[in-house]
Amino acid sequence: MKTPTISTLVFFLALVFSSSCAASAVGDVDGFLECLMEEFQNYTSISSFVYTPINSSFPSVLNFSIRNMRFSLDSTPKPQVIITPEHEYQIPPIIYCAKGNQLQIRTRGGGHDFEGRSYVTDVPFVIIDLLKLSEVTVDARQKTAWVGAGATIGMLYYRIAEKSPTLAFPAGFSPTVGVGGHFSGGGYGILLRKYGLAADNVIDARIVDANGRILTRKSMGEDLFWAIRGGGGASFGVILAWKVRLVDVPETVTVFTIGRTLEQNATQLIHRWQYVAPKFERNLFLRIVARRANASEDGSKLTIRASFNSVFLGRIDRLLALMQKYFPELGLVREDCTEMSWIQAILYNVGLPIDSREVLLNRTQPGVRYYKGKSDYVQKPIPISGFEGIWRLFYEPEGREAEILLTPYGGKMAEIPESAIPFPHRAGNLYKLHHMAYWKAEDAQNADKYINWIRRLYSYVAPYVSQSPRGAFLCYRDLDIGVNNNEGVVSIETARVWGTKYFKNNFDRLVQVKTRVDPGHFFREEQSIPPRPRWTGKDDI
Numbered sequence: 304m305k306t307p308t309i310s311t312l313v314f315f316l317a318l319v320f321s322s323s324c325a326a327s328a329v330g331d332v333d334g335f336l337e338c339l340m341e342e343f344q345n346y347t348s349i350s351s352f353v354y355t356p357i358n359s360s361f362p363s364v365l366n367f368s369i370r371n372m373r374f375s376l377d378s379t380p381k382p383q384v385i386i387t388p389e390h391e392y393q394i395p396p397i398i399y400c401a402k403g404n405q406l407q408i409r410t411r412g413g414g415h416d417f418e419g420r421s422y423v424t425d426v427p428f429v430i431i432d433l434l435k436l437s438e439v440t441v442d443a444r445q446k447t448a449w450v451g452a453g454a455t456i457g458m459l460y461y462r463i464a465e466k467s468p469t470l471a472f473p474a475g476f477s478p479t480v481g482v483g484g485h486f487s488g489g490g491y492g493i494l495l496r497k498y499g500l501a502a503d504n505v506i507d508a509r510i511v512d513a514n515g516r517i518l519t520r521k522s523m524g525e526d527l528f529w530a531i532r533g534g535g536g537a538s539f540g541v542i543l544a545w546k547v548r549l550v551d552v553p554e555t556v557t558v559f560t561i562g563r564t565l566e567q568n569a570t571q572l573i574h575r576w577q578y579v580a581p582k583f584e585r586n587l588f589l590r591i592v593a594r595r596a597n598a599s600e601d602g603s604k605l606t607i608r609a610s611f612n613s614v615f616l617g618r619i620d621r622l623l624a625l626m627q628k629y630f631p632e633l634g635l636v637r638e639d640c641t642e643m644s645w646i647q648a649i650l651y652n653v654g655l656p657i658d659s660r661e662v663l664l665n666r667t668q669p670g671v672r673y674y675k676g677k678s679d680y681v682q683k684p685i686p687i688s689g690f691e692g693i694w695r696l697f698y699e700p701e702g703r704e705a706e707i708l709l710t711p712y713g714g715k716m717a718e719i720p721e722s723a724i725p726f727p728h729r730a731g732n733l734y735k736l737h738h739m740a741y742w743k744a745e746d747a748q749n750a751d752k753y754i755n756w757i758r759r760l761y762s763y764v765a766p767y768v769s770q771s772p773r774g775a776f777l778c779y780r781d782l783d784i785g786v787n788n789n790e791g792v793v794s795i796e797t798a799r800v801w802g803t804k805y806f807k808n809n810f811d812r813l814v815q816v817k818t819r820v821d822p823g824h825f826f827r828e829e830q831s832i833p834p835r836p837r838w839t840g841k842d843d844i
Contacts, residue, residue, distance in 0.1 A: 330427030368414030413481025487536030
């Protein structure tokens with residue numbers, strides 16, 4: 304098909320795209336759209352997957368994958384263009400046209416990123432939304448799967464369960480989390496003590512680099528492949544798909560959830576849990592979620608309720624014996640336990656009906672809320688007085704819907720070297736501490752008071768968590784710990800402030816990889832790995 308004439312092109316832009324998205328000093332939107340049509344040479348096909356604010360469907364496409372209502376307000380910066388590619392070959396032209404017209408790219412999968420970095424920034428930008436690149440192909444005989452970067456964890460779990468009741472993958476809890484950001488940030492779930500992180504079990508990938516090349520593990524090289532597994536894929540390119548190694552699980556697993564309030568010695572149980580949970584055999588995963596609750600029916604008295612939530616890769620009898628030996632204080636009895644399949648345990652852990660696994664294919668997350676999250680790593684048990692101080696903060700008005708989650712380490716996590724992939728938080732950590740503050744729509748204009756509250760909680764726990772650096776989990780992105788400037792050259796030392804918290808000593812190697820594969824820092828955001836400002840081209844990785 305012939306390239307459209309300039310007059311046809313301009314007319315089409317005026318009707319279908321937004322001439323109101325006028326070119327700015329730092330981003331030529333009309334030039335970008337014109338470039339796309341010249342690259343594809345078929346403007347009718349572009350109109351099916353390119354959206355600007357003039358399109359009636361633009362708001363629904365933008366909002367569909369927003370998982371933090373903090374970033375759904377009218378005041379939130381919006382993209383100039385949203386592109387929902389249907390095929391891999393459509394992405395390199397997008398990169399080429401964005402580079403040529405000084406527009407930044409944000410890549411979005413599931414949209415669960417805590418700070419909305421996949422769909423929010425203050426400079427002119429384009430969203431590449433990968434939700435249509437969501438094919439999952441499972442090879443049960445080889446125990447592998449190719450997973451499109453736009454797929455969700457739920458889709459992956461569902462497709463594995465279709466092929467085998469005794470295969471699984473060590474990814475996260477929420478089925479609507481996108482695999483792209485989850486895998487490239489590390490990704491953890493029920494199986495981390497048995498099999499490590501999601502990123503530990505990635506064996507190949509497909510990525511579009513800053514030059515528009517589609518690369519596999521073989522063609523990208525081991526350094527880039529190392530970097531995208533836990534170092535944040537969006538710093539290095541657009542991840543198209545992941546090949547993962549599936550893992551074995553028993554046909555029957557056992558689950559339980561036991562709630563204990565302060566009046567039922569919850570604080571003492573949590574304190575004891577710190578000593579035993581990381582040392583359990585690796586088939587046993589026992590985490591804690593603590594929230595404020597009413598201690599009286601009329602709500603006049605408050606308490607803290609801790610939920611001890613477990614999945615054991617085995618039968619009830621073995622679980623009861625282990626708990627009686629290592630954690631009898633919890634008082635687990637047979638009636639607390641339920642045997643089920645692995646896929647049912649996935650549903651159980653997120654409160655979904657265990658006999659309706661088709662719900663895992665649903666990309667829509669019910670009850671999307673306003674929130675701010677933070678993370679820490681605990682290396683020495685927190686004293687009882689430390690937890691009592693946390694509870695006092697939870698009794699404040701802003702702590703009404705807050706929670707902390709304690710996820711045990713040990714097992715496989717203590718055996719993998721810190722430098723195996725960019726994710727470094729391995730041996731020496733008893734557990735990960737995850738802080739969350741939530742608020743309702745009626746408080747949307749008062750978000751600062753909740754954000755300030757969780758910052759005070761974060762400051763309070765500082766003496767009890769890892770130091771020099773104070774660790775943080777990349778999948779729980781937190782801009783409070785440091786940011787880059789959004790335009791111009793980024794100082795390595797500025798990035799090191801936040802980079803060592805996520806990556807520790809692996810930060811410098813990530814900079815080396817970035818300098819080689821994206822020396823112009825095209826793939827950038829507030830916490831992207833920067834290249835060295837002056838690179839000689841010498842092979843120094």
